[in-house]
Amino acid sequence: MQVDVSRIAWSYPGSYYAFSQMSAYQDEPEGLYIRTLHKDVYRSRIARFVVLHQGQVIPYREEATATSLSLYSDFGSVKLIFEGTNTIQFYGENVGLGVEFIRASHVVPAGYHQCDVNCDGQRERVRLTMLQGEMAIESPWNRDNADYVHVRCEARPTDSSFEGVFELYRDSIVWPARTYPSFAESLAGVEATFAHYLDAAPKLPEHYSDTRELAAYVNWMSVVKPYGHIQRPTMYASKNGMSGIWSWDHCFHAMAVAEQDPKLAWHQWMTLFDHQDAFGALPDTISDGYIIRSYVKPPIHGFALQWMMTHTDGITKDMLAEAYSPLSKWTHFWLKYRDSDDDGIPEYHNGNDSGWDNSTIFYDGIPLESPDLSTYLIIQMETLAKIAHQLGKVEEGRQWTQQADQLLANMLEHFIVGGVLRAKRSGSHEVVDSKSLIMFIPLLLGERLPKSIRDRMIEELQVEGAFLTKYGLSSERLDSDRYEEDGYWRGPIWAPPMFILSHALREIGDITFSRELARRFCDLVALSGMAENFQAGTGKPLRDPGIVWTSSVFLLLGSKYL
Template sequence: MFDIKKIPFSRYGSFMTISPNHHEDGEGALYIRNIRNGDNDFGAVFRIDLISEGNSLLYNSVLRPSILRLEAPEGYAEFCISEARVLQIRSHGVGVRLTGVTGAYDYAVFVKENCWEVNHSLQEMRYMLTAVKGQIEMDAPFKEQRCEKIIADFLPEPDSAEMECVLEEFTTVYQPRSYAAFSEGHEIVKKEYKLWQENTLETPNEYARGKELASYITWSCVVTPEGKLTRPAMYMSKNWMTNIWSWDHCFNALALAKNSPKLAWDQFMIFFDAQDESGMLPDFINNRFELWNFTKPPIHGWTLRRMWEQNEFITVDKLQEVYQPLIKWTKWWLTFQDSDHDGIPQYNHGNDSGWDNSTIFHKGTPIESPDLSSFLVLQMEVLSEIALKLGKVDEAEEWLRESQALLTRMIDHFWKGQRFVAKRSGTHEVIESDSLVLYVPLILGKRLPVEILKKLVDGITQKGFLTEYGLATELPDSPYYREDGYWRGPIWAPTTMLLTDGLLESGERELALEVARKFCSMASKSGMAENYNALTGEGLCDPAFTWTSSVFLILGQLLTAEGELNG
């Protein structure tokens, strides 16, 4: 069971979600939502109440992956999203009231007995409300261009005290149909989820609670292709972060690559479907639009290599599909993100790095940072490997030369004897910072000189980045450290994943496993939060995040494999 106050109720493929609106409703009431319009809109469609003799009842919520149950002393109601656009509800002893969250032009119209259409213009969606057992009482007085209110009471049959109804989304013309009984629809969803759960990566038994939560979050956060979304897309959350971002999707793809490779490939390629002619990838995408004001770091080469290591799914045809897009993405950074033409690419804003407010940006931008060059060194190396697999020998050699040349420039430019630094582009002024982002070059592993690797590892272990719970993104004794400071302190899943991988690449297996254990223990206890307090392990921001779930599962699999190896 999960806490509906933190974890939304939804299902694979659906834009329909049930959760409280903490920002506007202090009562903690539950709302049926439409999450199609991005994270600027909570998407409330109907408020949910249990009723008896016309009065609202207090209730407790019980959330399981396939069903949401609301329990009152007088009775209960159950909700199941049996299809992506179909919400089925049944109750015993109580009725269910749906109160429309309405705006201009919203209206309800009678279709036939116990069947009403609600046109929710604010959410650009229509809803067919049908009572299968019991009846609908609709209160929707129309005045001028809209209904003043829309309140639908679904009331149980007097004899049995039972009610069943269906709410179905549609956009233009409703296609009359019959619906399976609630119990049948619920059984279908249970089987679908069980199959997903069986394909979820293995984790040690001590993290069973975390695995159950991570499995549900990743399953329930997938939406179907629609509008700008060309493939099934795993949203970051169905709480508030209702988009996909252009590095978040990589971690979700990695968690799917072993057991669900087709869906993993869709997660990886969906941003390349939207790629600009210049080579740039949008910052985020939802069904309505792409945002081009920012982008995210080029971890795609690193991701692709880790994906093809999982199985044989990424064939030569798949590599042919991604080769030119990956070239364009790489060249965009090298061509358009180097304003002083020194051969070192730059971030024009913290958002482009993924570390939005990291202290490397506290004196302004553009900033040349060693993590960016590290990603591109790996990405060009991967392009060389792809070119070789495609029989493009000359291109393979050229990409390898470019990769090695950037590695040399990067070390010369950023290494200051004891540490990597970030610099202002143009002036090359060193930015004083205690950010963990300066240790991301560990992902280069043994491509770096031994003395550099040792000092990076020592910096992580001896300076204080590694707390009881994992890797803080800013040194806890830094004057800029904030417990809930986004990238100025909290522990994050993607940075944990990148640095764990870097430690493994550097031969620091025991330290990598320690980091993985700390993270998995914290996430299993505190939930799949967007980030965590580095000193207490408390979950912060959005409590139901998919990339956290994905990294938990990937690191859990690593620990499982280690346990089997030692066993």
């Protein structure tokens, strides 16, 4: 398996640092960079790594696996590995390694084998240590700061190889001295760690083996350790541009790792609840450096928790006790604070709240009452009823069941127009004209939907060229005048609805169509990678090319539904 570092970050579990091949930007030339994922900076690129021969920068090609990043030239090579979350070791033969820092303020040498670099624009300090070989520093002083800081790491004149360590630290101005394992020892350790993770990852049909390994790598390295607002080990949405976690992505991440690592899965499900506000709302997104509360995300959390309760043995009674109160508050938030016309039907205030940011159901305005939101809340209340009974809260369980039944009755009365489900504007109850796939999410309700409604929805999904393409389900019907090939939620294929609808069909009993949707999406990922979304007609990857909910849904569909 190869990792294309121009598309998917090369990183390590727990780390807030990643390597990527980057294009030129302002005074930062094209090249391979180590980047910080911390969010309190105005520059994320810390340093560019180059290969040297006789003191000159030479061309090279990158080859990355889950555990190492190799830079090959015509004269020799350099290999990089993560020894830990903040430590990168390197080993070179017959060439040198150049580290060109981006706007570092100064460097302080410590003999011929070590130096400390202050990268104030990135809020990072870096220590470079040679374990074998020597370094040379270029850093002309310009009255109050360095013009630039370049460090060359090379073999001694009598040797052909060198070995060193690149360490990052930001919480102290002093980094204590330590000893280091050899490069070979560290490489063996990281290879064993990933091999163990891969062995425990969900199993898929054999012809997906390379894609399974890449998906497992993306999930493995996506984790960041607790820091700042991140209070538990958390799988970021991406270690490319979307470095943070959104308040529905984490549910798919949790489901994907639930069997292999129940403790990590639980951290994923709970991580946004660590920042629940006094009214029960979850933030839209968090990172180590910020919390955004401008929007929320849909209440898919009850569905995800119920899925994990059903499909794994890792959800304990203690976990359910921890989840019950915050999940109850999250449900009450929607019922109490998102029903401005007080008609018993919850509403979205913005497309971003639905997760389908620019779906055409929001084309003519907000607030909007949409049947997908009621569907999620019905399932969430049913989940709370089950948890309440397991915790001995029998009366509360009965009340949750009653509320779920009442919302279902309200939903069916409110949204069925002309034999189909239709979204409506809150207040006026004006019917919304839309051909968005979001209108099919209520299939999660299965037999609780009238059979005529259910059958009509499935029949429409099965029509090739309507929503269905060879790659999966378009987020907007292909014949819609609002369809856009790269229109975010107005056309491209996305992982979440592919999982939700494949799951819904399987629960209804339509195993054949469920498997077909799962197969089409898994084939798409095998063809086009772990992109944020995909062009419906061609399968072309779009937007962020290394998104963790895509790798997670690939593993879920391939293992559970194929």
